[in-house]
Amino acid sequence: MRVNEKAPAKLNLSLDTPMRYFDGSPRWDMVMTSADLADYVTVETHRRPTTIKVYTDSGFLPNDQRNLAYQAAHILKSRFHCREGVTIHIRKNIPVAAGLGGGSSDAAAVLRALNRIWRLDLSLDELAKIALTIDSDVPYCVYSRLAHVTGHGEKIELLPAQPHYWAVIAKQQISVSTPQILRQINYEQLEHLDNERLIASLKAQDWQEAVKYMGNVLEPVTMSFYPEIKQLKDKMVSLGADVAQMSGTGPTVFAVCHTESRAKRIQNSISGFCRDVHVVTLL
Numbered sequence: 001m002r003v004n005e006k007a008p009a010k011l012n013l014s015l016d017t018p019m020r021y022f023d024g025s026p027r028w029d030m031v032m033t034s035a036d037l038a039d040y041v042t043v044e045t046h047r048r049p050t051t052i053k054v055y056t057d058s059g060f061l062p063n064d065q066r067n068l069a070y071q072a073a074h075i076l077k078s079r080f081h082c083r084e085g086v087t088i089h090i091r092k093n094i095p096v097a098a099g100l101g102g103g104s105s106d107a108a109a110v111l112r113a114l115n116r117i118w119r120l121d122l123s124l125d126e127l128a129k130i131a132l133t134i135d136s137d138v139p140y141c142v143y144s145r146l147a148h149v150t151g152h153g154e155k156i157e158l159l160p161a162q163p164h165y166w167a168v169i170a171k172q173q174i175s176v177s178t179p180q181i182l183r184q185i186n187y188e189q190l191e192h193l194d195n196e197r198l199i200a201s202l203k204a205q206d207w208q209e210a211v212k213y214m215g216n217v218l219e220p221v222t223m224s225f226y227p228e229i230k231q232l233k234d235k236m237v238s239l240g241a242d243v244a245q246m247s248g249t250g251p252t253v254f255a256v257c258h259t260e261s262r263a264k265r266i267q268n269s270i271s272g273f274c275r276d277v278h279v280v281t282l283l
Contacts, residue, residue: 001117002044005109008034008144008283009094010101010137011167011247011254015216016193017185021152026182028136028153029195031202031214034144035167035254036280039106040091041069043113045084052077056090060097068107071134076114079130086114095171095276099178099248101137108141128156145283148199159202164281166263167254168236171276174226174251181222181249190217207258211243222250229253232274239266256282 010032017026052073054063061067065074073086088110094102111127114120122130124142131138136153148157198213223230229246232253236244240262241255257263263279271277 002042003113003116005041005043005113007039007041007090007094007102007105007109007141009037009169010034010105010141010144011169011282012216012245013210013214014193014195014198015218015248016195017187017190017217018192019187020185025152026185028150029193030149031147031159031195031198032140032149033146033162034141034283035169036283037094037100037169037278039094039102039109041106041109041113042089043073043110043117044087044089045114045117046087047084050083050085052086052088054088054090056092058090058092058096061090061092061103068103068134068138069110072107072110072131072138073114075130075133076111076118076120080118080120082114082118084118095252097175098171098252099176099246099250100169100171100252101141101248104135104137105141105144107131107134107138108144111138111142129154146202148195159199160205162202162205162207162282163258164283165207165242166257166260167280167282168241168257168263168266168270169247169252169254169278169280170232170236170270170274171252172228172232172274173276174228176222176226176250178249181218181225184221185218189220193217207242211256214243214245216245216247218249219246222246226251232270235270236266239269241266
């Protein structure tokens with residue numbers, strides 16, 4: 001049986017970390033949403049061979065057990081004693097290593113697809129619990145809709161859908177190491193966000209108020225290594241974005257606009273020095 005799944009990019013409307021756990025990993029406090037920039041994942045099962053194979057059209061991704069999509073198939077296959085083999089084809093549109101959760105979204109797509117193919121009848125909440133064993137962003141990507149995400153990434157409160165605003169997503173030719181950035185966090189110097197007010201504004205459908213509380217506390221950390229990220233963000237703000245900020249640990253910067261014309265203006269203005277630019281709607 002074959003199933004096709006859409007795997008949208010994730011964006012952090014807010015990203016905060018109030019503390020570290022004893023194991024050194026950050027405790028997250030984030031508001032996340034998804035954008036209509038997506039990979040497309042095809043999952044097919046077969047009696048022979050019984051192995052898991054991953055194929056992508058990107059030369060930058062591993063096709064073995066290091067790939068999160070492979071891990072997703074392996075976990076469900078092992079946990080539910082499914083004997084069939086799995087072949088996964090991933091058509092990449094989300095930039096790789098960009099802070100957009102492409103690998104996590106691909107893994108979540110595999111979980112949803114195999115849940116249908118093998119008729120496991122798992123709810124999205126149950127899939128999200130399994131997803132945490134793969135990566136901290138995968139539980140959110142199981143839902144891929146506006147949500148408040150806390151803890152290791154496993155506590156997810158879905159929020160009301162917002163109007164489909166426009167986003168300009170831009171990735172410069174920079175490679176950012178997430179583990180390196182997370183090791184550099186100095187919790188005494190972080191300027192924490194007011195996520196409670198952000199969530200209240202989103203629940204009230206008050207976008208103009210909500211943008212006042214969006215942000216990413218990791219920006220100063222990443223931008224200290226890569227000042228060009230700040231230059232791109234400042235350019236987007238000067239061109240009239242409602243809000244502009246870094247997603248995840250970077251290097252991607254996105255601007256949110258309430259009109260398509262403003263988003264197109266920003267795209268045209270930055271495309272000369274940033275080739276990987278997309279104008280999409282927020283889901």
